[in-house]
Amino acid sequence: MLEFKDVSLTYPNGHQGLKNINLKINDGEFIVVVGMSGAGKSTLIRSINRLVTPTSGELLIDGENILKYKEKDLRKLRTKTGMIFQQHNLVKRMSVLRNVMAGRLGHTGTMRSLLGMFPQEDVKLAMKNLNRVGIGEKAYTRADQLSGGQQQRVSIARVVTQKPKVILADEPVASLDPPTSHVVMKDLKRISKEDNLTTLVNLHFIDMAQEYADRIIGLRDGEVVFDGPVSEVTDKTFEEIYGRPIKEDDLLGGDDE
Numbered sequence: 001m002l003e004f005k006d007v008s009l010t011y012p013n014g015h016q017g018l019k020n021i022n023l024k025i026n027d028g029e030f031i032v033v034v035g036m037s038g039a040g041k042s043t044l045i046r047s048i049n050r051l052v053t054p055t056s057g058e059l060l061i062d063g064e065n066i067l068k069y070k071e072k073d074l075r076k077l078r079t080k081t082g083m084i085f086q087q088h089n090l091v092k093r094m095s096v097l098r099n100v101m102a103g104r105l106g107h108t109g110t111m112r113s114l115l116g117m118f119p120q121e122d123v124k125l126a127m128k129n130l131n132r133v134g135i136g137e138k139a140y141t142r143a144d145q146l147s148g149g150q151q152q153r154v155s156i157a158r159v160v161t162q163k164p165k166v167i168l169a170d171e172p173v174a175s176l177d178p179p180t181s182h183v184v185m186k187d188l189k190r191i192s193k194e195d196n197l198t199t200l201v202n203l204h205f206i207d208m209a210q211e212y213a214d215r216i217i218g219l220r221d222g223e224v225v226f227d228g229p230v231s232e233v234t235d236k237t238f239e240e241i242y243g244r245p246i247k248e249d250d251l252l253g254g255d256d257e
């Protein structure tokens, strides 16, 4: 269970990124966070692995307030919370498999990992996860030889190889074309359900949000303005979250299956 209790974040320049956020997120939920650019979506999910630190309130993971964490606890937190970025952040010159193995860094220790001394079961786990995203045959290819969509699927394999409890995905499909975006979102959702991972994904396309979310959280100016199951979401909900009528640009389209 992940719980925000009256969480606010004021950036050093005085800008309020988050305002009195109260949320309870259950294990295994697949949540899509939506809102206009600047609404605070990245700030919200980055608070969960302390890439940014809220300035007041409590953020509890399994009952522990992670806002109090310092060095050692922070390292543990970052092993527990896997992150997927828009620009997959793979090491270009390394093989796909080595990139996925990097997910074990927090468990294996930096020295052993740098020397490539991964336990055999970690290599097996990495291969298994590459196969789960359908690119096992690319294991020994250099990461930069893969397409953008394949690289993003490698980053999903890397994050699950880390064996986290929570996945945070910050606009994971923003630089992909529509069909590829759907492939990546389907892989992410399927794997997070199979492994019962709590997942928060920031997306700005409302059709994607509706297609993949169990629950949608809508942010506006750092505040939660909607929180409910996807079954309760209509176009009007998005108009309220965005504070304007829906436009064609808000839709990705492209899932013809």
Ligand SMILES: Nc1ncnc2c1ncn2[C@@H]1O[C@H](COP(=O)(O)OP(=O)(O)OP(=O)(O)O)[C@@H](O)[C@H]1O
Binding pocket: 011, 012, 013, 015, 016, 017, 035, 036, 037, 038, 039, 040, 041, 042, 043, 044
């Ligand atoms: N380090 C910072 N210092 C000051 N203000 C910041 C900082 N980071 C973000 N902000 C501001 O906080 C607000 C929320 O930013 P955030 O990146 O969380 O929004 P977002 O909803 O993820 O937007 P986008 O979709 O454009 O990424 C914005 O107004 C942004 O300009």
